[in-house]
Amino acid sequence: MTAPVINLEATRLEAAAPGRRLLRGLAQDRTARIGLVLVVVFAGAALLAPVLATRDPDVIDLVHKFGAPSRRHLLGTDHLGRDEWARILYGARLSLGTAVVASLAIAAVGITVGVLAGYLGGWVDGVISRIVEVLLSFPGFLLALAVTGILGPGLRNLLMVMVFVSWAGYARLVRGLIVAERSKPYVESARATGVSDLRIVSRHLLPNIMSPVIVLTTLDMGAVLLGLAGLSFLGLGVQAPTSEWGAMLSEAKTYIGDAPQLMLYPGGSIFLMVLAFNLLGDGLRDTLDPRTALGSAKSRSRRRRPAPSCAKRTI
Amino acid sequence: MSLRHGGLSPLQRYVGRRLAVVLPTLLGMSFLVFSVASLTPGDPAEEYAQRVTQRPPTAAELAQARHELRLDRPFAVQYVDWVAHAVRGDLGKSFFTRHSVAAEVRHRIPFTLQLAVPAALLSLVIAMAVGTVSAFYRNRPLDQVVRVLSLAGASMPSFWLALLLVIGFSVRLRLFPVAGRQDGLASLVLPVAALSLPSAAVLSRFIRSTLLEVLGEDYVRSARAKGAREVAVLTRHALRNSLVPVVTAFGTSLGHLLAGTVVIESIFAWPGLGTLTLDAIHHRDYPMLQAFILFAGLIVIVINLVVDVSYAVIDPRIRPGRRAVPGAD
Numbered sequence: 001m002t003a004p005v006i007n008l009e010a011t012r013l014e015a016a017a018p019g020r021r022l023l024r025g026l027a028q029d030r031t032a033r034i035g036l037v038l039v040v041v042f043a044g045a046a047l048l049a050p051v052l053a054t055r056d057p058d059v060i061d062l063v064h065k066f067g068a069p070s071r072r073h074l075l076g077t078d079h080l081g082r083d084e085w086a087r088i089l090y091g092a093r094l095s096l097g098t099a100v101v102a103s104l105a106i107a108a109v110g111i112t113v114g115v116l117a118g119y120l121g122g123w124v125d126g127v128i129s130r131i132v133e134v135l136l137s138f139p140g141f142l143l144a145l146a147v148t149g150i151l152g153p154g155l156r157n158l159l160m161v162m163v164f165v166s167w168a169g170y171a172r173l174v175r176g177l178i179v180a181e182r183s184k185p186y187v188e189s190a191r192a193t194g195v196s197d198l199r200i201v202s203r204h205l206l207p208n209i210m211s212p213v214i215v216l217t218t219l220d221m222g223a224v225l226l227g228l229a230g231l232s233f234l235g236l237g238v239q240a241p242t243s244e245w246g247a248m249l250s251e252a253k254t255y256i257g258d259a260p261q262l263m264l265y266p267g268g269s270i271f272l273m274v275l276a277f278n279l280l281g282d283g284l285r286d287t288l289d290p291r292t293a294l295g296s297a298k299s300r301s302r303r304r305r306p307a308p309s310c311a312k313r314t315i
Numbered sequence: 316m317s318l319r320h321g322g323l324s325p326l327q328r329y330v331g332r333r334l335a336v337v338l339p340t341l342l343g344m345s346f347l348v349f350s351v352a353s354l355t356p357g358d359p360a361e362e363y364a365q366r367v368t369q370r371p372p373t374a375a376e377l378a379q380a381r382h383e384l385r386l387d388r389p390f391a392v393q394y395v396d397w398v399a400h401a402v403r404g405d406l407g408k409s410f411f412t413r414h415s416v417a418a419e420v421r422h423r424i425p426f427t428l429q430l431a432v433p434a435a436l437l438s439l440v441i442a443m444a445v446g447t448v449s450a451f452y453r454n455r456p457l458d459q460v461v462r463v464l465s466l467a468g469a470s471m472p473s474f475w476l477a478l479l480l481v482i483g484f485s486v487r488l489r490l491f492p493v494a495g496r497q498d499g500l501a502s503l504v505l506p507v508a509a510l511s512l513p514s515a516a517v518l519s520r521f522i523r524s525t526l527l528e529v530l531g532e533d534y535v536r537s538a539r540a541k542g543a544r545e546v547a548v549l550t551r552h553a554l555r556n557s558l559v560p561v562v563t564a565f566g567t568s569l570g571h572l573l574a575g576t577v578v579i580e581s582i583f584a585w586p587g588l589g590t591l592t593l594d595a596i597h598h599r600d601y602p603m604l605q606a607f608i609l610f611a612g613l614i615v616i617v618i619n620l621v622v623d624v625s626y627a628v629i630d631p632r633i634r635p636g637r638r639a640v641p642g643a644d
Contacts, residue, residue, distance in 0.1 A: 134340050137619055139570035142611045145577060149596035149604045150348060226472055230578055233474050234593060253478060253582070256493075260482045267475035275470035282466075 024287075032283020038276030042269075046092040055083035057090040057243045066259050078248075078262050079255050087243035088265050094244040096273065098155070099225040102162040106224070107217050109163055110170020115201055117171065118178025128171065135168035141227060148236045158237040162224060173216055177209040211288050219281030222274040229270045245270050326627065333623065337616050341609070342398070348601075348608055349394050359410050359599065360386050366411070384410060401609070407602040411595070416606045419591065424610075426496065427576050427587035429503065434510035435572055439565055441515035446522025451549055453527060461519075468516025473575050477509035477582045494584040506583045510575050514568050521564045525557040532556070558629045566622035570615050 026032050045052065055072075060080045067077035075084035117128040135143070143165040151157040181187065182205070190200050231237040232246030240247050245266040252262035323331070364372035364380035372380065381387040385396060385407065400407065406416040449461040484505060485493040492502045529535065530553050538548050577589035584590070588607060595603035 134343075138612070138615055139567075139574045141571065141574035141577075142615075145574070145592065145596070146348065146604065146608045146611075149592070149599075150601075152599075222470065229472060230474060233472075234578065234581060236596065249475065249478070256478060256481060257486050260486065263475070263478050263482070267472065267478065270472050271467075271470055271475060274472070275467065278466060278470050 026283065026287070029283040029287055031279045032287070035276045035279030035281075035283060038272060039280060042092055042096055042273055042276065045089050046096045049086075049089040049093050053083070053086035053089045055086045057082060057086035058241065059083075066255075075265055076261065079251070079259065084262070084265055087248060088245075088269055091243045091245045091248060091266060091269065094238060094242065095225060095229060095246070095270070098159065098228055098238075098244075099221055099273075102159050102166075102224050102228065103217055103221050105159065105163045106166045106220070107170055107213065110167040111174050111206075111213065113167065114171040114174025115178055115205070118175040119182060119197070119201060119205070121179075125175070129175070132168040132171050132175075135165070136172065140165040140223075141230065144227060144231060145236070148231060153236045153239065155238055158228060158231055161231075162227060166220065166224065169220070170213065170216060173212060174209065177212060178205055181205055181208055215281060215284045215288055218277055218284055222277035222281070225270065225277065226274050326624065330620065330624065333620055337620075341612055341616070344612055345398070345401070345605065345609060346394060348605055349397065350390070353390055353393070359601065360384055362599070363410050367413075384408065397605075406606045406609070409595075409600050409603050411598040411600045411603070416602045419603070420588065420606050420610060423586065423588045423591050426585060427573075427580070427589060430506050430510060430579065430585065430587065431572055431576055433503065434507045434514070434575075435569055437507065438511040438515040438518060438568065438572070441511070442518035442522055445515070446519040446526065447549065447554065449519065449523045450526035450530070450553075451545070453523075462523075465516040465520050465523075468513055469520060471513050471516070473509055473513050474578050474582060476512060477505065477579055480505045480509055481582075494582070496583075496585055502583075506579050506585060509582075510572060510579050514572055514575070518561075518564060518568055522557070522561055525560050526553050529553045529557045559626055562622055562625055562629065566618045569618050573611060573614060 026036055060082060061077065064077050065079055069076045075088065078084055078087065113128055113132075117125040117132075144161045147161045147164060148157060151161065187200060187204060190204055195204075228237060229244075229246030229249075232244050233250045235247075235250060238244035238247045240251055248266040249263060249270070252259070252266065255262060360377060360380040361372065363384060364376050367380070368376060378387070385393060388396070397407065404417055406420070408414065409416050409419065412419070445461055445465065449458045449465075452458045481493055484490045490501075491505050496502050526549070530548075534556075535548060535552055538552050539545075543551075576587060577592060579585070580587045580589035581593055588610070591603065592607040594600070595607065
C-alpha cells in the first residue's frame with residue numbers, strides 16, 4: 001500500500017525472455033516454491049469451495065454452537081453453529097478474490113499512470129510525480145481509514161479505497177522503467193520506422209518492463225490482502241455475517257475466552273496467505289534481480305533511499 | 316549560490332523549502348476530505364438534530380443545527396472558515412458529542428503516544444540487534460532461524476498477533492489484563508508487543524539485507540584486507556554506511572506504526588486516537604475525522620522532515636547546499 005521501494009531496475013536486463021526466466025527461477029528457488037504451493041492450495045480451496053465444503057457456510061444451527069471438530073463439521077462450528085470449514089473455504093473466495101481483483105485494478109491504474117508520466121514527460125510527468133510523491137509519503141492504511149471513513153463501509157468502497165491508496169507505488173516503478181527504456185535504440189528505431197506511440201508502448205515498452213511489475217504485484221498482494229482483512233476486521237469492509245477472514249476474526253474476538261479456536265482458523269489463513277505471497281515475491285525478486293545476491297553488489301550505485309525490498313506491510 | 320541567500324544556513328533553507336511543499340499538501344488534503352465529505356449522501360445536520368431531540372427535527376431545529384455545525388453557508392465559505400479556525404487550533408465541534416474536537420484530540424493523544432513511542436523504540440532496538448546478528452552469521456543456522464521467524468513476523472496480521480497474545484497471556488496465564496488501560500505497566504505490555512513485533516520483523520529483514528549489500532562494497536574489502544576483524548567491519552564500516560537507508564525505513568515504519576495503533580487500540584479498548592477515529596468513522600463525525608487526518612498528516616510530515624534532516628547528520632556527504640538533497644526539488 002505504501003512506498004514499495006523495490007530495486008528492480010536490474011531485471012530489465014533480463015527481460016529477453018521474462019516468462020521463461022520466471023518459471024526457471026520458481027523451479028530453482030526453494031522459498032518461491034513453498035510460496036507457490038501455498039498460493040495454489042489456497043486458490044484451489046477458493047475455487048473448489050462448493051465441492052470441498054459439505055455444509056452451507058451461512059446456515060445457523062444454535063443447538064450445535066461451539067461444536068468440536070467432527071466428521072460432520074471438520075473444523076467444528078462457530079458461535080452460531082455455522083460450519084467453520086465451509087466458512088473458511090468460502091472466506092478464501094472472498095479474501096483471496098478481493099485481493100486479486102484489487103491488485104489487478106491497482107496494477108492497471110498504476111501502470112497506465114506510470115506510462116503516461118514516463119512516456120509523455122513534461123508537465124504531465126511533473127504533475128503525476130508530485131501526486132505520487134505525496135501519496136507515497138503517507139502510510140497507506142491511514143489513508144485507507146480516512147477514505148473509508150468518508151465513503152462509508154462496504155465491499156465496493158473497500159476496493160475503491162485500496163486502489164486509491166496503492167496505485168502510486170506502481171506508477172513510480174513503471175515511470176522509472178519507462179524513462180530508462182524510452183531512449184534505447186530499439187525504441188528509437190521503432191519510432192523511426194513510423195510505429196505509433198500506442199504501439200511502441202504496448203508492443204515494445206510494456207513487455208520489456210513486465211517482470212519487475214509482476215514481482216511488485218506479487219509482493220504487494222500480501223499487503224493488499226492484509227489491508228483488506230484489517231479493514232474488514234475493524235468493521236469497515238466486508239460486513240459481519242459474510243464469511244470473510246477479517247470479518248470472521250472480528251466475530252470470533254467476542255468469544256476469545258470460551259472458544260479461542262475460532263480465532264485460529266481465519267487468522268491463520270490470513271497469515272499463511274500473506275506469508276505465501278511474501279515467499280513467492282521474495283523468490284521471484286531474487287531470481288529476477290541478481291544484484292541482491294551477496295557479493296555482486298559492487299556494480300551498485302550508492303543510494304540513500306532504501307533499495308532492497310523485503311516483505312512489506314502497512315498495518 | 317549561498318551568497319544569494321545570505322543570513323540563512325543551508326539547513327534552514329532546506330527546511331524552509333520542505334515546508335513550502337508541505338503546507339500546500341496539507342491544504343490540498345484537507346480540501347479533498349472536506350469536499351468528499353460534503354458530497355456524500357446523508358445530512359449530518361439532520362442526524363445531529365435527531366440525536367439531540369430524540370425525534371425527527373422540526374424545520375426550525377434543523378436550521379438551528381445547521382447553524383451550530385457551521386453547515387448553513389456555501390461550501391467555499393465553509394472550507395475557508397474551517398481553515399481559518401484550524402490554523403488557530405479550533406477544529407470545530409464534533410457532530411456526535413458536540414464537544415470541541417481539538418480538546419478531545421488533545422485529550423487522546425497522550426494515550427496513543429504511550430503505545431506508539433515504546434513500540435517504536437522497541438521495534439528499532441529489536442530490529443537492529445536481530446538484523447545485525449543475522450547479517451554477521453549470514454547463511455549459518457542462527458541466520459536461517461532468524462530469517463524464518465522474521466518472515467513469519469512480517470506476514471503476521473497485527474490484529475491476529477494481538478488476539479493470540481491475549482489468549483496466551485491474559486486468558487490462559489492471566490499475566491496481563493485482557494483489555495483496557497490501567498495504571499502501571501501491565502496493561503501496556505500486550506498492546507506494545509503486538510504493535511512492535513511485526514514492525515521489528517519487517518525492519519530487521521531490511522537491516523539484514525542492507526548490511527549484506529554494504530558488505531559487498533569496495534571499502535569493506537579494503538577494511539578486511541587491512542586485517543580488521545569481522546565484528547569491526549560490521550559495526551564500524553557496514554553499519555555506519557547502512558544507517559541512512561535504515562533511518563529512512565524506520566521513518567516509514569513509524570507511519571505504519573501509527574496506522575497500527577488504530578487496530579491495536581480497538582482490540583485492547585485503549586482510549587487513544589485510534590479508538591476515537593474508529594468511533595468517528597462509525598458516527599460519520601466528519602470534523603473529528605478531519606482532525607485525525609490533519610494530525611496524522613502532520614505527524615507523517617514531521618517524521619519525513621526529521622528523517623531527511625538526519626541524513627545530513629549521519630552522512631557528511633549529504634549536506635544541503637553541497638549537493639542535491641533527497642526529496643527536495
